[in-house]
Amino acid sequence: MSAADSQDGIVLAVDGxxxxxxxxxxxxxxHVLATARAATSSPHIIGVDATIALIDGLVGEIAAQTDGRPLLQANIYLSGLDLPAEVDAFSRSIRGFSWASGSGGRPAIVDNDLFALLRAGTNEADAVAVVCGTGINCVGVRADGTVARYASLGMISGDWGGGWHLGEKALWHAARAVDGRGPATSLVKAVPETFGLADVQAVIEAMHFGRLANAELSALSPAVFRAAREGDAVAGRLVDRQADEIVTFAETTLRKLDLLDRPTPLVLGGGxxxxxxxxxxxxxxxxxxARAPLAHVELVTAAPILGAGLLALEAVGSGRDALATARAELSFRQASFSVAG
Incomplete structure (x- = not known):
């Protein structure tokens, strides 16, 4: 890499x-030079090939906005890269793309989007992050490099919660209330209203025949919280269970890392x-x-692209002034970015 490349070079950060x-x-x-946005890039949702094509398109938009300035480093953090094997496989799959290696040969850093959320919330070496957005996941890091992470594959890996799962449970309870197998709940009205349909049976049929995509269940999450605020017992129990699952993730991860006995930031984010x-x-x-009294919550309202950008700058050795500038400019542009998760 030439001195000119180093002076004019840029870093690329992606959070999906x-x-x-x-x-x-x-x-x-x-300084922020360019931004771009697309739909979900989770390989679990759209597949690896589509994810790579989406990122390639975003890189093209960024390149057009930066007049071809040399790319020194790319940091890519994606929902759906939950297992180390998935991270490794994705890294291998992108090797043929020019953006997967910087102008000096520096390989792209690829990992789960939780690491971007974690960095957006704290720069402490001992920390835990829980995201509760479309899904739910957790990661913890310790100063000696130890990492605690989870498969985050839904019910098959022991997970409970996130917007999609709350929506699924809302429909489940509404269906049982309608046919008499479960207790009465205002979700019977809220569920079809969310989708503009006549009743719960219409929602069930729309999903069964593919007129409503399964992923659209996450749209029911706000209705669950609204119903709980209005006193619905069924919705209230779902909200309470979600809170307990978030605490369980945090406590378990702090215990795995032997951090329960010391003050540790707990970064919380997601829609x-x-x-x-x-x-x-x-x-x-x-x-x-009651369960992790020394943990102190850092609630992230900034989009996790902030953390991804900071990590990309740190990867090329940028100092405190550059990190402070990036934090200020990315925070100022908050309205242009999505909220975590």
């Missing part, structure tokens, strides 16, 4: 969640959490007080 994917280019002083529902947040606070 369950609903949106953001990309940003920064110069080495931390479900960022809505700041009073019942959910109160349940999290009470649970942590």
């Amino acid at each position: 969640g369950g609903s949106k994917t953001d990309a940003v280019a920064l110069d080495l002083a931390g 479900v959490i960022s809505a700041r529902d009073e019942r959910l947040m109160g349940g999290i606070e009470r649970g942590l007080a």
Whole structure:
């Protein structure tokens, strides 16, 4: 890499969640030079080939906005890269693309989007992050390099919660209330209203015949929280269970990393959490007080592309001033980016 490349070079950061994917280019002083956005890039949702094509398209948009300035480093953080084997396989799959290696031969850094959320919330070496957006996941890091992570594959890997799962449970309870197998719930009205359909049976049939995609169940999550606020017992139990699952993730990860006995940041983010529902947040606070009292919550309302950008700059050795500039400029552009998850 020439001295000119180093001076004019840029870093690329990509954060892909369950609903949106953001990309940003920064110069080495931390200034935002270009941004781009697309739909979800989760390989679990659209497949690896489609994910790579989507990122390639975003890189093309970024290149057009930066007049071909040399790319020094790419950091890519994606929902759906949950297992180390998935991270390795994705890294191998992108090797043929020019953006997968910087102008100096530096390979792209690829990992789960939780690492971007974690960095957006804290720069401490010991930390845990829980995201509750479309899905739910957790990661923890320790100063000695130890990482605790989870498969995050839904029910088959022991997970419970996130917007999609809450929506699935809302429909499940509404269906049982209608046919008499379950208790009455205002979700019977809220579920079809969310989709503009006549009744619960119409929702069931629309999903069965493919007129409603399974992924659209996440749209029911706000209805669950609204029903709970209005006193619906069924919805209230779902919200309480979600709070307990978030606390369980945090406590378990802190224990795995031997961090329960010291003050440690717990970064929380994702669309479900960022809505700041009073019942959910109160349940999290009470649970942590009882089970992980030394953890202190860092609630991330910024999009995790902030963390991805900071990590990309750190990868090329940018200093504190550049990181501060990037944080300020990316935070200022908050409205242009999606909320975590």
